Amino acid sequence: MKLIDIGINLMDHAYDHDREEVIKNAAEAGVSPLIITASGEQGSLNSALYANKYNAAHPGALYVKAGIHPHEAKNWRDGTMDFFRDLIRENTGIVAVGECGLDYNRDFSPRDLQRKCFVKQAELAAEFSLPLFLHERDAGQDAGRPAFADFSAILEEHIKSVPAAVVHCFTGTGDELDHYLSLGCYIGITGWICDERRGSHLWDLVKRIPPDRLMLETDGPYLLPRNLPFKVKSKRNEPKYLPHIAETLARLLDKDPHILAGETLENTGRFFLSACK
Numbered sequence: 001m002k003l004i005d006i007g008i009n010l011m012d013h014a015y016d017h018d019r020e021e022v023i024k025n026a027a028e029a030g031v032s033p034l035i036i037t038a039s040g041e042q043g044s045l046n047s048a049l050y051a052n053k054y055n056a057a058h059p060g061a062l063y064v065k066a067g068i069h070p071h072e073a074k075n076w077r078d079g080t081m082d083f084f085r086d087l088i089r090e091n092t093g094i095v096a097v098g099e100c101g102l103d104y105n106r107d108f109s110p111r112d113l114q115r116k117c118f119v120k121q122a123e124l125a126a127e128f129s130l131p132l133f134l135h136e137r138d139a140g141q142d143a144g145r146p147a148f149a150d151f152s153a154i155l156e157e158h159i160k161s162v163p164a165a166v167v168h169c170f171t172g173t174g175d176e177l178d179h180y181l182s183l184g185c186y187i188g189i190t191g192w193i194c195d196e197r198r199g200s201h202l203w204d205l206v207k208r209i210p211p212d213r214l215m216l217e218t219d220g221p222y223l224l225p226r227n228l229p230f231k232v233k234s235k236r237n238e239p240k241y242l243p244h245i246a247e248t249l250a251r252l253l254d255k256d257p258h259i260l261a262g263e264t265l266e267n268t269g270r271f272f273l274s275a276c277k
Contacts (some may be wrong), residue, residue, distance in 0.1 A: 001048065001243050001246065001258055001261045002013035002261060002262075002265055003030055003031045003037065003216060003218075003246060003261055003264065003267060004032070004034070004191055004216075004267065004268040004272075005026065005031050005035065005147070005216070005239040005242050006035050006133075006166070006168075006188055006216065006268055006271075006272065007033050007133070007169065007188060007219050008034050008035065008037060008039075008189070008216030008217070008218055008219070008220050008239050009037050009039075009165060009219070009220060009221060009222070009229050010022070010023075010034060010040070010047070010050070010062075010220075011036065011043060011046050011050065012018055012220075012221050012222075014221035014236050015221065019050075019120060020054070021052070021238065022034070022240075023058075023062070025238065025240045026220045026238065026239035026240045026242075028240070028241070029240040029241075029243055029271070030241070031060060031239045031240060033060055033062060034061070034063070034239055035062075035063045035065060035096075035182075035268075036062060036063065036064045036065065037065050037099050037133070037219075038064065038067065038071065038099070039067075039068065039069035039071065039072055039099060040064060040068050040072040041068070041075070041080065041083055043200050044064070044066035044067065044087060046127035047064045047066070047277075048063070048064050048066065048091040048093065048212075051063065051064050052091065053133070055093065058182050059130060060128070061116050062093065063093050063094075063273070064093055064094045064095065064250065065094070065096040065097065065098050065099075065133045066088060066091075066094045066096075066213060067096075067099055067100045067121050067133070068086055068098070068100060068101040068117055068121065069099050069103075070094065070100070070102050070109060070114045070136065071103060071108040071109060071111065072107065072108075073109035073110075073113045073114040074108075074116075076116065076117045080120070081124065084097075084124055085196075086240075087125075087185055088128050088130070088210075092105050092134065093126060094130070095130070095131075096130050096132065096133045096272060097121050097124050097125040097130050097131070097132055097273040098121065098131065098134060098135070098168070099133050099135045099168060100118055100121040100122075100134065101118055101135035101136050102118060102133065102135070102136055102137075102142075102147045102150055102151045102154075103135060103147065104137065104138050104147035105134060105135075105138060105147075115150060115154065118151075118154050119158070122154065122155075122157075122158035122161070122178050123144075123158070123161075125161050125162045126158065126176055128160075129163055130163070131162060131163050131164040131166065131272065132164070132165040132166070132272055133152075133164050133165075133166055133168055134165055134166060135169070136151045136167065136172070138150060142161050145176075148176055149164045155183060155185075156183065157225075159183050159185075164183050164184075164186065164270060164271050165184075165185070165186070166185060166186035166187065166188050166215060167187055167188060168188040168217065168219075169184050169190045169192065170187045170188060170189060170202075170253070171192050171198075171199070171202065171218050172200075173205075174205055177205055177208060178208070179182050179207070181208075181210070181213060182224055185213070186213050186214070186215055186267065186271055187209050187215070187218070188204075188215050188216070188217045189206060189209075189215070189216055189222065189239065189245070190217050190223050190245075191218065191223045191225035191226070191241070191244070191245050191247065192223060192246070193206065193218075193249060193252065194225035194226050194228075195206050196226070196227075206252055206253065207223060207248060207253060212263070212267060213266055214245065214251070214264055215271065216242055216245060216246055216264050216268075217242075217270050218238065218239050218241060218245070220236070220238050220241075221236045221238070222237060223237055224236065224237040224239055224241070225237070225241055225244050225245055228241065228244060229244075241248060242244070243257075243261075246260055246261055
């Protein structure tokens with residue numbers, strides 16, 4: 001089974017002691033290349049530098065998404081747009097802008113700054129004809145869905161200006177899924193579907209995702225699949241567990257895992273790696 005992890009926070013401190021081993025273990029499990037998620041200026045730079053260094057010996061093993069997570073929106077400055085322009089021009093391995101969007105769940109950055117940061121990154125993606133890697137998380141079921149409303153309004157305004165967009169780690173409602181699909185978005189599915197406590201509502205929803213709009217990710221080191229058939233020493237997620245997520249999803253879709261893997265592989269290559277050609 002051949003898979004690509006579209007969302008791995010590879011520069012996270014959880015991987016500091018064995019980063020290369022994580023990459024090698026993923027490749028041995030059939031998961032390669034990896035597409036690194038960054039969350040700010042320094043994180044994007046570090047990811048690009050590491051990918052360049054690693055790829056010198058292992059060509060095509062790593063690609064990078066460059067952007068500012070909504071948690072870090074407060075750090076947007078006058079020179080940020082130029083910083084990312086230079087970074088993208090100098091690194092051919094950057095294949096998307098993001099992770100960007102809105103997060104009203106923790107509000108680590110003021111909401112007005114989150115919206116501004118999101119718009120700027122949508123403009124950056126349009127400028128360089130790069131796809132968007134999107135994050136949307138709301139305050140909770142009891143607080144309504146203001147993030148989805150604001151997120152959708154911004155997305156609708158800019159979606160036609162970018163080549164493609166994927167809603168990373170989708171955990172929303174059926175109506176939200178239908179809306180994203182109506183805009184032409186791809187949907188990223190994580191090990192959330194492996195958690196019967198909070199992910200069971202996705203078990204029916206994933207059946208509504210067209211085969212050509214589905215991609216897979218671990219979002220490691222987060223979201224370790226809860227239903228792994230073996231115990232792990234830590235709660236750290238890794239790309240080597242992506243085949244388990246694919247197999248879980250295949251069972252829900254009543255589909256051969258290898259067929260599902262082939263479909264997601266084609267989607268991922270079309271979405272991200274066309275930027276490298």
